[in-house]
Amino acid sequence: MDVLQALTDARLVPVVVLDDAADADPLAAALVAGGLPVAEVTFRTSAAEDAIRAMSARGDILVGAGTVLTAEQVDRAVDAGASYVVSPGLSRAVAERCRERGVLPLPGAVTATEIQAALELGLDTVKFFPAGTSGGAPAIKALAAPFGGVRFVPTGGIGPKNLREYLDIPAVAAVGGSWMVPKNLVAAGDFAEVTRLTTDAVALAAGA
Ligand code: 3PG
Secondary structure (H helix, E strand, C coil), rough: CCHHHHHHHHHHEEEEECCHHHHHHHHHHHHHHHCCCEEEEEEECCCCHHHHHHHHCEEEEEEECCCCCCCHHHHHHHHHCEEEECCCCCCCCHHHHHHHHCEEECCCCHHHHHHHHHHHHHCCEEEECCCHCHHHHHHHHHHCEEEECCCCEEEECCCCCCHHHCCCCCCCCEEEEECCCCCHHHCCHHHHHHHHHHHHHHHHCCCC
16 A cells, blocks of 8 residues: 555544543544544554554554654554654654655654755655744745655644645645544543544545
């Protein structure tokens, strides 16, 4: 499977922070029901590995790991079933382990120098993070001019109000964000509301 193509087709990457891995399965079901069979489960909590395992076992959702900072976390994520690995910044060790394990790395890069460093590692798709405080959509447009082959996945500070600004840029592959999966809703078990937020986001991304 071409994971980058699947993320590009989905246009949205919900960024999930789970305190309890028991929420992983119903959350995945809620995203799938909303028409978005994609999740990035962040390694910010100890539940991440079990959550990735539970989601990937379903077989109906493309699961990646987020906030991956070390090669060891790459191994744990991939062993749990992650098929892509997102990092807030650019790490040679993470990129190389991803290559060894055959998963797509999405390293953070927001400056021309960081993008050149990613290109030197053979990576032409980067997470533009934190998007809102790094110049937002205008910064991506400006960087896309010299870096014609680079694709961006802006994340951080994006929601229904500014989603289209980013998705309308040809160099943007997909947009990441947590607005579809708010922690408080997940903790409260309000998965119906997650599905509603997801359905709305998918409609907005489709240009409706
Ligand atoms: C991330 O880890 O990618 C961000 O925390 C998500 O940013 P958001 O919460 O502003 O969508």
